[in-house]
Amino acid sequence: MSVEVDLLLAEAKESIEAAQNYRSELQQRLNGLNQARKQVRGSSGQAREALRRHFHELQAAASRLLSDRLASLLGEVDAIEADSVKPLDECQSLIEHGVGQADTLLREGEAALRCGLGEKEDQLGIFTKKALHIQLDSLPEVPALVDVPCVSAQLDDSLLGLLRERVTRHGSVSSHPPVQIEELQERPGSMLVRWCKVDEDFAAADYRLQFRRSGSGGSLYEDAYIGRDSEFLVLHLDPHTEQLFRVCARGEGRTEWSPWSIPQAGYTTLAPHEWRPSSDGYILSSRRNIALRNDSTHTRCPVLYSNAPTYFCGQTLTFKISAAGQMDKRDSLGVCVDSGKDSLQRDQAVCISTNGAVFVNGKEMTNQLPSISLGSAVTFDMEVVNLFPLSNSNSNPGDGGGSFKLRVTIGSGSREVVCDWLVDQAVDCLYFGCSFVHSGWKVLVF
Structure with missing residues (x-):
């Protein structure tokens, strides 16, 4: 009986655990649905607000443009009217002045005719002289209607059609970004x-x-x-x-x-690649990822190593040349198992020279890459091939007696070289380095 109870208890505990897991999974899905709903409603609200704001701004801008255009055209009408009416007003003033003179002359002539015989001769003489002075045969010229402006407004009704056509295609709404x-x-x-x-x-x-x-x-x-x-x-x-x-x-x-x-x-959990500070012949940037070869007074070719072995197999290591100096066959860019030695063209290292030669454990490969120059990007990709047992204690890693094989792909420009690199022990991380004989070389590592 106790065995059956124990079995029932075990099944009950399993069912309870399964129910708890089931409830937890359902709760996670509910949270996912809530986030999805929040995204839909939130983005819809933002889209509505963006549409309203945009079209309100368009309406205000269009109203300002139409008002400004109307004011400009009315100003043109006002200017034409003012320029055209001015000579007409001047002509009117001249005619009205002539009419006034003629009225005055008529009254004086009629008065002279009504004078007595003793005064009539004198008054008629004065009137006649005044009439000759006014020049009654000289009339001002009035312009013909065809010679004066007839202001009109030319309005293109197609603007509304063009506006309607553009407005109907203005803006769009999509359910997903492209x-x-x-x-x-x-x-x-x-x-x-x-x-x-x-x-x-x-x-x-x-x-x-x-x-x-x-x-x-x-x-x-x-x-x-x-x-x-x-x-x-x-x-x-x-x-x-x-x-x-x-x-x-x-x-x-x-x-x-x-x-x-x-x-x-x-986010990245990997520390950035950095050059080792306080290295002779090189100046580093503030982030220590850019190195400038600044001192070539000595004929030796100093190697600048990474501050730590931060390169792991499976990653891509890139050297970007942002300034170039004079090339030398001893120049090198590469990776190595250890640091502190005065060359990368040696055992336990693989590198490329600025002339494009590739060295594996100090031996130059037959295949060669393009020469390195300003703007060149050299990449190193590595993968573990397999482990080899040591054939004997005196075996040389460089001649195939190593215990750890890495397959290295070096890229430069549009070309690649693939080679197998044998090292004498399993390594989790590697150093990288560069060396230049002449000054002027600047290299970014990432």
Whole structure:
């Protein structure tokens, strides 16, 4: 009987645990639904507000434009009227003055005729002289109606049709942004952001990527990239600090940007690559990810190593040349198991020289890459192939007796070289380094 009870108790506990897990899963789904509903309602409210604000601004601007145009046209009418009426007013004043003189002359002539015989001769003489002085045969010229302005307004009724046609196509509403962030891949002190189109009918000419620190309140997004690529490596990020990323696109032949994608949060746990400080012959940037070869008074070729072994297999290590000096066959960019030695063209290291030669454990490979110059980007990718037992204690890692094989892909320009690198022990992380004989070389590592 006790066995049956124990079984029932065990089944009951399992059922209770399953019910708790089931309830927890359902609660998570409810939370997901609430977030989805919040996104729909929140974005809809923002879209409504954006539409109202935009069209209110358009209405106000259009009203101002129409009022300004009306005032300008009325001003033109006023100017034409004033310029045209002025000579007519002057002519009217001249005619009215002549009419006044004629009225006065008529009254004086009639008075002279009514004078007695003793005064009539004198009065008639005075009247006759005055009439000759007025020049009664000289009349001012009045312009014909065809010679004076007839003001009219020419209004094109097609404007309303054009406005209606443009307004009906102005603006759009979409349920999803045309591009979304597809992947956030952490890199040392940086984040590789990839995005893709979700609206295949949208012809994108450019993409725009922005980021900001998560939870930074009023902090504004910063532009990280504008261009045609669909991925970008955002540098100079502090480890374990969450960032928000968003992307939008601009259509072919358009000036406005599409709506932003849904922000995606991500952070890197990997410390940024840094050059070792206080190294002779090199000046470092404030973040210690850029090194400038500034002193070549000595003929030796000093190696600048990383501050720590921060390169892991499976990552991509990139050297970007932002300034170039004179090339030398001893110049090197590469990775190594240890640091402190005075060359990268040695055992336990793989590197490329500025002339394009590739060295694995100090031996030059047959395949060669293009020469390194200003703007060159050299990449190292590594993967673990397998482990080998040591054949004997005297075996040399450089001649195939090593116990750990890495497959190295070195890229420069549009070409790649793949080689197997044998090291004498399993390694979790590697140093990187550079060495230049001549000054003027500047290299960024990420």
